[in-house]
Amino acid sequence: MRHLLRGVAPLGGERTDVLLADGVIVAIGADASREAGSATVLDGDGLVALPGLVDLHTHLREPGREDAETVASGSRAAALGGYTAVHAMANTSPVADTAGVVEQVWRLGQDAGRVDVFPVGAVSVGLRGEQLAELGAMAQSAARVRVFSDDGMCVHDPVLMRRALEYVKAFDGVVAQHAQEPRLTQGAQMHEGIVSAELGLAGWPAVAEESIVARDVLLAQHVGSRVHVLHVSTAGSVEIVRWAKARGIAVTAEATPHHLSLTDERARGYDPLFKVNPPLRTAEDVEAVRAGLADGTIDVVGTDHAPHTREDKDCEWAAAAFGMTGLETALGIVSTTMVATGRLTWADVARVMSTTPARIGRVASGPHAHGRPLAVGEPANVTLVDPTARWTVDPSRHASTSRNSPYGGTELTGRVIATFLRGRPTVLDGALTEEEHA
Numbered sequence: 001m002r003h004l005l006r007g008v009a010p011l012g013g014e015r016t017d018v019l020l021a022d023g024v025i026v027a028i029g030a031d032a033s034r035e036a037g038s039a040t041v042l043d044g045d046g047l048v049a050l051p052g053l054v055d056l057h058t059h060l061r062e063p064g065r066e067d068a069e070t071v072a073s074g075s076r077a078a079a080l081g082g083y084t085a086v087h088a089m090a091n092t093s094p095v096a097d098t099a100g101v102v103e104q105v106w107r108l109g110q111d112a113g114r115v116d117v118f119p120v121g122a123v124s125v126g127l128r129g130e131q132l133a134e135l136g137a138m139a140q141s142a143a144r145v146r147v148f149s150d151d152g153m154c155v156h157d158p159v160l161m162r163r164a165l166e167y168v169k170a171f172d173g174v175v176a177q178h179a180q181e182p183r184l185t186q187g188a189q190m191h192e193g194i195v196s197a198e199l200g201l202a203g204w205p206a207v208a209e210e211s212i213v214a215r216d217v218l219l220a221q222h223v224g225s226r227v228h229v230l231h232v233s234t235a236g237s238v239e240i241v242r243w244a245k246a247r248g249i250a251v252t253a254e255a256t257p258h259h260l261s262l263t264d265e266r267a268r269g270y271d272p273l274f275k276v277n278p279p280l281r282t283a284e285d286v287e288a289v290r291a292g293l294a295d296g297t298i299d300v301v302g303t304d305h306a307p308h309t310r311e312d313k314d315c316e317w318a319a320a321a322f323g324m325t326g327l328e329t330a331l332g333i334v335s336t337t338m339v340a341t342g343r344l345t346w347a348d349v350a351r352v353m354s355t356t357p358a359r360i361g362r363v364a365s366g367p368h369a370h371g372r373p374l375a376v377g378e379p380a381n382v383t384l385v386d387p388t389a390r391w392t393v394d395p396s397r398h399a400s401t402s403r404n405s406p407y408g409g410t411e412l413t414g415r416v417i418a419t420f421l422r423g424r425p426t427v428l429d430g431a432l433t434e435e436e437h438a
């Protein structure tokens with residue numbers, strides 16, 4: 001299978017031709033057109049070429065909640081979003097806390113064949129925060145787990161967190177923390193502030209996140225290990241991560257598209273589409289998260305794609321599940337909020353949505369390498385984006401099984417046109433290609 005991408009702009013730079021064959025980038029520039037032969041030609045005029053996007057934070061719900069998402073449906077949503085790899089969180093049923101479950105998720109991803117699905121392993125047995133899961137067995141399994149997280153739950157016991165940080169050093173792993181002090185957030189429904197007071201909903205103070213982030217960067221320093229802070233939502237968390245990095249602590253941090261774009265004002269309609277963990281914060285927090293992403297304090301954009309069924313979301317605010325879908329809108333949100341406003345270049349987008357997440361997840365080498373430079377000899381994981389396309393989000397047309405996107409009706413600038421996984425198109429002309437197996 002050979003594809004000639006004609007006139008694309010790698011990382012938004014000079015236009016050139018890129019030839020993909022046998023799963024790798026075989027030529028760039030004049031060589032590409034000369035060697036193209038019978039390759040299928042794609043007119044890439046005006047399109048930006050990025051290394052295939054990598055999500056460190058996806059919920060695929062399989063096993064256990066296939067009514068909300070499956071590995072196959074989530075893989076289709078990911079490909080449409082420009083992703084060639086996603087990390088699937090462990091809060092499934094059963095929990096991904098054994099070699100058996102992570103191997104099952106890895107294999108389901110390979111069978112679906114749209115993206116590489118790298119399972120995240122649970123830190124604690126059953127996400128209960130009591131006893132370390134079999135981290136070593138998951139690392140050594142066929143799924144080669146390197147990212148460990150109890151996401152959805154906070155590893156709140158400092159002794160357990162310390163042990164996890166110590167343990168993952170043996171295989172160069174990382175602990176990804178869902179920073180939420182449980183006692184400070186009991187019964188909490190939204191950000192604690194003026195809006196929660198007016199709505200009469202139990203508030204979730206910024207300090208509930210910040211106190212855990214502060215503790216964890218100090219623990220990571222003490223142990224000499226890597227910690228990754230999931231879904232940073234407050235200005236104070238950005239400040240703590242900035243401080244920790246200045247001290248040389250091995251901390252990395254994530255921003256979600258929704259914490260880059262939405263505020264707690266959206267809760268005023270009591271529409272559970274805007275109910276998420278951590279909650280949407282104030283405009284000052286959104287600005288701090290954007291500034292942190294722009295100056296490198298925040299390393300990556302992770303979707304926290306959290307699909308939920310109608311039954312779990314179409315109910316009164318207090319009863320609704322936390323979470324929103326994100327795979328199919330992430331690139332458009334980042335493009336609209338950060339690129340169109342001049343705060344990130346396309347080279348920066350490649351860094352925060354592909355190269356750096358691949359490095360943090362330790363998937364930047366080996367036969368399933370992602371986040372590599374667009375260069376001859378590298379795996380042909382490529383995403384083509386139309387940077388000026390304007391489009392309106394329509395969740396009813398999403399490939400995800402779930403419909404809980406907060407962006408229905410929102411107009412975005414910047415759209416994924418094509419995605420190639422090891423040279424094979426999974427998306428062309430903004431639509432999924434025919435079902436095809438790897």
Ligand SMILES: NC(=O)N[C@@H](CC(=O)O)C(=O)O
Binds near residue numbers: 307
């Ligand atoms: N983000 C959410 O609101 N929900 C996530 C869990 C999580 O990421 O904490 C989920 O699994 O639904």
Ligand SMILES: [Zn+2]
Binds near residue numbers: 151152153230231277
């Ligand atoms: Zn979380």
Ligand SMILES: [Zn+2]
Binds near residue numbers: 089
């Ligand atoms: Zn999550």
